[in-house]
Amino acid sequence: MSTRTTKIHPELTLTPVRQLRKKRPSFSPVKLLASEPKARSMSGTNSIKPVVQNTREMALTTSLNFQEFSFWDNQSKQMGNISTELRAALMKYMRTTYNVGTMDICFPFLILYCEDSVPGPDSRPFMIAGCIGVWLEEGDDFPLELFPGNLSGQVLTSNIEIDEHLASDLKPYRIPKKQTLLALASQYFPNATHISYMSNQLVVELPKQSVDDYSKSLEHLPGTISNCGLRLVYHNGPQTITELKRSKQPNPKYLDGVYDDVDYVKERGSFFPGTMLSSGEENCISAGILVSKGNQNRVTIAFHCWREEYTQSADKLGDSAYFKVTQGSLKAGTNVGYVDERIGTTDIGLCKLLPDITFENRFLELDVTAKTLLHSSDIEFGDVFQIDSFVTGLQQLKCLGIRVRTEGGREEQLIGKKEILPQHGVYVAVVQGIYATSAPEIYGKPQMREGVCGSALVRALKANGKESVLSDGGIGGFMHWSDLRAKSLESTLLCYCDVLDDLIDAGWNMTPI
Numbered sequence: 001m002s003t004r005t006t007k008i009h010p011e012l013t014l015t016p017v018r019q020l021r022k023k024r025p026s027f028s029p030v031k032l033l034a035s036e037p038k039a040r041s042m043s044g045t046n047s048i049k050p051v052v053q054n055t056r057e058m059a060l061t062t063s064l065n066f067q068e069f070s071f072w073d074n075q076s077k078q079m080g081n082i083s084t085e086l087r088a089a090l091m092k093y094m095r096t097t098y099n100v101g102t103m104d105i106c107f108p109f110l111i112l113y114c115e116d117s118v119p120g121p122d123s124r125p126f127m128i129a130g131c132i133g134v135w136l137e138e139g140d141d142f143p144l145e146l147f148p149g150n151l152s153g154q155v156l157t158s159n160i161e162i163d164e165h166l167a168s169d170l171k172p173y174r175i176p177k178k179q180t181l182l183a184l185a186s187q188y189f190p191n192a193t194h195i196s197y198m199s200n201q202l203v204v205e206l207p208k209q210s211v212d213d214y215s216k217s218l219e220h221l222p223g224t225i226s227n228c229g230l231r232l233v234y235h236n237g238p239q240t241i242t243e244l245k246r247s248k249q250p251n252p253k254y255l256d257g258v259y260d261d262v263d264y265v266k267e268r269g270s271f272f273p274g275t276m277l278s279s280g281e282e283n284c285i286s287a288g289i290l291v292s293k294g295n296q297n298r299v300t301i302a303f304h305c306w307r308e309e310y311t312q313s314a315d316k317l318g319d320s321a322y323f324k325v326t327q328g329s330l331k332a333g334t335n336v337g338y339v340d341e342r343i344g345t346t347d348i349g350l351c352k353l354l355p356d357i358t359f360e361n362r363f364l365e366l367d368v369t370a371k372t373l374l375h376s377s378d379i380e381f382g383d384v385f386q387i388d389s390f391v392t393g394l395q396q397l398k399c400l401g402i403r404v405r406t407e408g409g410r411e412e413q414l415i416g417k418k419e420i421l422p423q424h425g426v427y428v429a430v431v432q433g434i435y436a437t438s439a440p441e442i443y444g445k446p447q448m449r450e451g452v453c454g455s456a457l458v459r460a461l462k463a464n465g466k467e468s469v470l471s472d473g474g475i476g477g478f479m480h481w482s483d484l485r486a487k488s489l490e491s492t493l494l495c496y497c498d499v500l501d502d503l504i505d506a507g508w509n510m511t512p513i
Contacts, residue, residue: 062396063127066090071107072130072382074464078173079107079130090129098124101138107131108173108199108382108400109436113138126396127384132436156223162188167227172200175381178404178501185406191217194238196403198434198494199381201231208237260390263328265336270358271327273370273456274388278330279305279323285454286389287327288478289370290359291350291503292511299359300478300503301325302454303342303349310342317342325351344502347453347480361473361511365394368458371473372510376402376433376499379476382463386470387479389455397457399476401434403496432496433457433477455479457497475500475510 069082082090087105094100094112098119104111110131118124118135125133134143161167162184169180176197185195185204194205202225206217214236225232264271275287288300303310306323316322323339337353353359361370365388383399459474477497 062125064125064129064133065127066129070130071105077381077464081105104142105131109134111142112136113140127398132398156218156221158222159224159226160188160222161226162228164227167225170197170202170225170228170230172229173381175379175399175401178376178402181402181404182406185404189221192406194403194405196239196434197230197401199400200229201233202228203233203235203239205235205238211236261329261332263333265327265334265357270360271336272360273363274390275364276328276333276390277301277305277336277454278326278328278333280309280330284329286391286452286479287359288348288454289456289475290361290511291373291508293507293509297511298341298350298352298508299325299337300454300456301339301349301351302478302480303339303347304453306339306349320352343506343508346498346502348478348498348500348503350508363388363458366458366470368470369473370456370458370475370510372475373500373504373508374459374474374476375504376477376501379433379459379499380463383459383476384461384463385457385476386460387452387455387457389452389479392452392455396460397495398436399433399463400436400494402499403432403434432480433499434494434496436494453479473510 069086071079071082073080081087091100091103094103098112099115100112101115102113104113108131110128111134113136115138118137124135127133136143166180166184166187169176170184181195181197184202185192189195189204191206192204193207196203196205204221206214209217218234221234223232261276264275271287273287273289276284277287278284283305285302285305288302290297290299292298309323310317313322318340320338324335325337325339326333327336328334334357335354336357336359337351339349340352341350342348343350363369366386379399381399381401385397385399387395387397389395456478457476458470459472459476460468460470462469477499480496480498
């Protein structure tokens with residue numbers, strides 16, 4: 001259950017810990033829901049005083065913290081509730097400062113319903129006392145997609161006990177190893193197509209069935225794991241709309257809103273992460289980063305942008321006459337190279353640049369250069385990342401978990417004809433990171449979502465740290481295509497990103513500066 005607060009306590013007053021900025025990116029909040037843990041004791045003061053941090057490195061991480069409390073405990077790495085008095089004081093502060101009429105505490109999120117309009121992206125915090133802020137207007141529906149249920153209404157009363165070495169890796173707010181999720185699916189949920197860890201729950205995705213057949217299948221499945229503290233739920237079919245194939249074909253001519261279609265090759269002599277790329281199919285994506293292996297240099301791209309051409313001419317991959325990549329719009333941009341490789345069965349493709357084309361790993365809005373590739377095992381729950389895309393500008397995301405595809409989910413999820421797919425067992429573990437954002441610039445309009453895929457995620461803040469790590473230039477993954485979203489809503493709070501494990505395992509590294 002969640003904790004809802006609407007009343008204002010008359011005595012306590014909260015004052016924020018403020019952080020300075022060196023520039024104003026367009027940050028955005030998020031959404032979710034959860035149960036209420038034990039309340040923490042009150043600090044004993046009636047007035048919570050601010051601590052002003054002058055660290056300029058924190059400038060790109062928008063957060064609202066308080067001196068006396070936080071929902072996130074850095075030592076135990078767990079979320080915890082606060083006293084009734086402090087909840088009322090927080091509600092008073094949010095109402096006075098942001099015109100919030102109702103607040104739901106739903107770990108790891110605060111769901112905030114504003115009485116008038118939602119504050120603009122430059123004036124609303126992304127993180128609030130260790131939770132992700134979800135900004136809605138009064139009357140908006142609660143974001144149920146963040147708490148997937150069994151949908152049939154059945155209460156599953158049976159339970160199982162899993163191997164202790166698996167249970168020890170399945171803790172709330174701690175991302176498990178991908179091998180743990182794969183072993184869990186193989187040993188206990190053999191019919192699953194995917195299994196996800198999100199914050200404090202396991203989501204088992206089953207093959208799509210009729211409602212009656214799905215309901216019958218649940219009768220034979222456990223409702224809980226007795227030696228694991230995670231909530232267990234099931235989903236009829238994949239949680240997302242598409243998987244390595246599109247539900248619709250985007251067309252740059254119909255992108256809505258302001259976006260950056262500048263041909264930087266013509267304007268500046270090179271192009272950069274997040275700039276606009278186009279394919280012959282009139283799909284548009286965001287450029288990734290420049291990676292190296294030996295004396296080879298390649299720019300990462302979202303492979304699905306060339307899906308139709310690959311379906312028809314898979315044997316031509318690597319031929320310079322096919323799979324052409326244009327920087328800027330298809331009609332007015334510059335041909336910069338061609339796709340010559342795909343990393344395993346991920347959506348990560350590699351573009352070989354033409355001899356006279358250069359690419360710089362310096363982001364346009366982020367004051368950072370891409371320097372290192374992060375393995376999924378190096379990313380923790382709560383790490384904060386940023387993207388810089390031609391359709392969104394600078395946006396912020398928080399890591400919530402991972403999703404793995406099992407052997408049972410293979411054929412329906414891959415691009416290309418069945419006869420050209422790899423053999424069974426070659427790609428059991430296709431892994432995606434699960435991230436949260438409520439940025440309307442990304443997910444408010446389908447047209448604006450189209451070009452964000454392929455954008456590199458740069459880690460800005462570690463979950464257990466107070467200092468920015470943005471200058472490290474750590475790349476944690478690439479945005480999966482933008483129509484990969486929850487089926488239940490036109491907009492979503494979750495997005496999926498391709499992790500870099502396969503790219504690293506294939507021998508690719510960051511290009512030396």
